Amino acid sequence: MIAAILIVSLLVSEPPTDTARVDSVGATDAHTVTVFAEPCAEACFTGVPSTTTLTVDELMTHGNAMLIRRAAMAGEAMVGGLRGGQVTMSIDGMKVHSACVDKMDPATAYVELDNLRALDLTTGSGDLRYGSNLGGSLAFQLRQPSHDAPLAARVEATVDANAIGRTFKSSLEGSADNVGARVAYTYRAAEDFRAGGQRLIAGSNFEKHNALAAASIELADRQTLQVLAIYDLATFIGYPALLMDTRRAEALIGGITWKGAWSSGWTSSVKAYANHVDHQMDDLSRSADEVAARPFMPGMYMPMDGTSTTLGSLAELRWASSTSVVTGVLDLSYLAANATMDMLPMDITVSSMQMTNIGDARVGTYGLNVIWEELLSGVATVRSSVRFDLSPRTLRDQASREILAAYRPNAPIDRTMTALSASVGLRAALSEMNTGTLTLSTLERLPTHLEMYGFWLYDPQANMVTVGDPGLTPERSWGIETGFEHRSDGAQLLVGARTQWISHYIASVQIRSNEQIPLRSVANVGWALLASADLSFNLPVSDHTVLGAMVAWTYGQSIDQQDPLPLICPLTALVRGVWTLDNVQIEARLRGALAQDRMSTVLLPENATPAWFTADLTAVWNATRNIVVMASLRNLFDAWYHEHTSINDLASPGRSIQLQVRTLW
Numbered sequence: 001m002i003a004a005i006l007i008v009s010l011l012v013s014e015p016p017t018d019t020a021r022v023d024s025v026g027a028t029d030a031h032t033v034t035v036f037a038e039p040c041a042e043a044c045f046t047g048v049p050s051t052t053t054l055t056v057d058e059l060m061t062h063g064n065a066m067l068i069r070r071a072a073m074a075g076e077a078m079v080g081g082l083r084g085g086q087v088t089m090s091i092d093g094m095k096v097h098s099a100c101v102d103k104m105d106p107a108t109a110y111v112e113l114d115n116l117r118a119l120d121l122t123t124g125s126g127d128l129r130y131g132s133n134l135g136g137s138l139a140f141q142l143r144q145p146s147h148d149a150p151l152a153a154r155v156e157a158t159v160d161a162n163a164i165g166r167t168f169k170s171s172l173e174g175s176a177d178n179v180g181a182r183v184a185y186t187y188r189a190a191e192d193f194r195a196g197g198q199r200l201i202a203g204s205n206f207e208k209h210n211a212l213a214a215a216s217i218e219l220a221d222r223q224t225l226q227v228l229a230i231y232d233l234a235t236f237i238g239y240p241a242l243l244m245d246t247r248r249a250e251a252l253i254g255g256i257t258w259k260g261a262w263s264s265g266w267t268s269s270v271k272a273y274a275n276h277v278d279h280q281m282d283d284l285s286r287s288a289d290e291v292a293a294r295p296f297m298p299g300m301y302m303p304m305d306g307t308s309t310t311l312g313s314l315a316e317l318r319w320a321s322s323t324s325v326v327t328g329v330l331d332l333s334y335l336a337a338n339a340t341m342d343m344l345p346m347d348i349t350v351s352s353m354q355m356t357n358i359g360d361a362r363v364g365t366y367g368l369n370v371i372w373e374e375l376l377s378g379v380a381t382v383r384s385s386v387r388f389d390l391s392p393r394t395l396r397d398q399a400s401r402e403i404l405a406a407y408r409p410n411a412p413i414d415r416t417m418t419a420l421s422a423s424v425g426l427r428a429a430l431s432e433m434n435t436g437t438l439t440l441s442t443l444e445r446l447p448t449h450l451e452m453y454g455f456w457l458y459d460p461q462a463n464m465v466t467v468g469d470p471g472l473t474p475e476r477s478w479g480i481e482t483g484f485e486h487r488s489d490g491a492q493l494l495v496g497a498r499t500q501w502i503s504h505y506i507a508s509v510q511i512r513s514n515e516q517i518p519l520r521s522v523a524n525v526g527w528a529l530l531a532s533a534d535l536s537f538n539l540p541v542s543d544h545t546v547l548g549a550m551v552a553w554t555y556g557q558s559i560d561q562q563d564p565l566p567l568i569c570p571l572t573a574l575v576r577g578v579w580t581l582d583n584v585q586i587e588a589r590l591r592g593a594l595a596q597d598r599m600s601t602v603l604l605p606e607n608a609t610p611a612w613f614t615a616d617l618t619a620v621w622n623a624t625r626n627i628v629v630m631a632s633l634r635n636l637f638d639a640w641y642h643e644h645t646s647i648n649d650l651a652s653p654g655r656s657i658q659l660q661v662r663t664l665w
Helices: 058-062 288-293 398-409 449-454
Strands: 024-029 032-036 067-070 075-080 088-091 114-123 136-144 152-160 166-178 179-190 206-220 221-235 247-260 264-281 304-320 323-347 351-373 378-393 415-429 434-445 457-459 464-465 475-488 491-503 508-514 519-524 526-541 543-557 573-579 584-593 614-621 628-634 654-663
Touching: 024 136, 058 067, 058 114, 304 351, 351 449, 378 398, 378 449, 464 508
Parallel strands: 088 136, 464 519
Antiparallel strands: 024 032, 032 114, 067 075, 114 136, 152 166, 152 654, 166 179, 179 206, 206 221, 221 247, 247 264, 264 304, 304 323, 323 351, 351 378, 378 415, 415 434, 434 475, 457 464, 475 491, 491 526, 508 519, 526 543, 543 573, 573 584, 584 614, 614 628, 628 654
């Protein structure tokens, strides 16, 4: 049984608002961008409002995250060139692990936009609260019921002409005495979408449901108890870029949190949580000709089932004085993961078989993070952070142990690993409107259970099979980060740059190539260099008009392999203009990327991608106090394009007209 003690400052979320949905972008430091799913409080900086955000995927891109796309939904986030286990992802501090070995179900697949209060996206070493990483984290903060909100209801319907997409959302929130409660339901479905030039992307349809129930109880003065449950069910998700589709994905996520605050400057919280994900995928919707002709296991259907169960607790204790803030976070989690595949030959004279891809992997991660912030003067603050992790891990299935040992005969399958990360940063007010930051860090990242225990995992983009290595060494980085922030009269400019050297970089290396499908092993491939920079600004040009832009650049290179790091986005930019007058808001948005011809040919073979840009136009009309109507024209010029991180060059949606009606009572 996992138990812990955690501390978080007491937060009270805002009640539903009758204004049009916007995103507000603020910054807690030069490298952490907070994207609010609803209008933020007056105390926070309000950036460029976005009327175009309809999904969690779009919310992540507003925070300058890049997405690895495999389907029409549920993209996998990349932050500053980091991905997978190099990036920490949490939902209200809870870890939710993908159950699919092909990464069809990132944690964001189980969260809906209307249930979010904010997204804290960190590029750099500033956030080790929810797990060790190499400098990237996404912390999704859920909306909590308010204790003083009147009964309020919200119903929203959206249609998308491109894929006959339809979304229905509803929520009910209210409070009585010392109890606040909120329930919400979202249904999303679409047929096959059409890319630029109205070319049909067959097999891209999907359908899913999401339900949330939450309650908050005031136990005593400045003490609350919060209970949360999320149930998510996908009845089908097509993956045209992969060999298989999601037949059914089911997730149950629950947590209970106690929070308290005292006048002596102490605050604390304790969270206990559990979640279970069951992901079933198969190729039974694919044609017999496709199955017979494909390079991997031709003539054989491959239904797969993966499960992940996570138990955890998060405890935080925080003390604050006029010049100091000290925070201790105890982060405990335990993962049990399984994945199996049936091999069913089309030739009925051949016997069926079964393969175990994850043989009951068990991974415990027990971390302690201590953060100390000290105000040195009226203009400078020093922030130090240290995190230590202890992680026992094993593979319980005996047959899987024996098979993996045959491929990696000298690797210890039962291990207890450790990771130590530390950073120190200086934040200084250069003037009344300008702030600069400088941070030095050394970060350590533990391998994932897939990297250590995954067996015979197929990558359709590189056409290769990969076997894990239980003997992996944790990745270690040494980095330097700088940042600059300017704020004046509602305007904001953020500039950040970071460079890190990574030792024991984890990738795949070829161990057998004399077959149609090359066999690879996960391995430490030596040193890697990763550098990134980003710039964003919001500029009010009049009482009614705001302009904003974000630009991001990333460079990655494997030193020992003399190969560019894979899935590194080219220079990417987003430009937005928002015009507001009375009850109408209009937004124009341009987004694009330069060509990427620095491709990996060794670590993960990929191909070059051309430059592209798209244009969107959206109008929001507050028809009455309770009714909001939105009309949007996406990909105005019907451009055919795919992002560099789209697996197998999966094309993006072409021109589409979207209409949304939202009622708030």
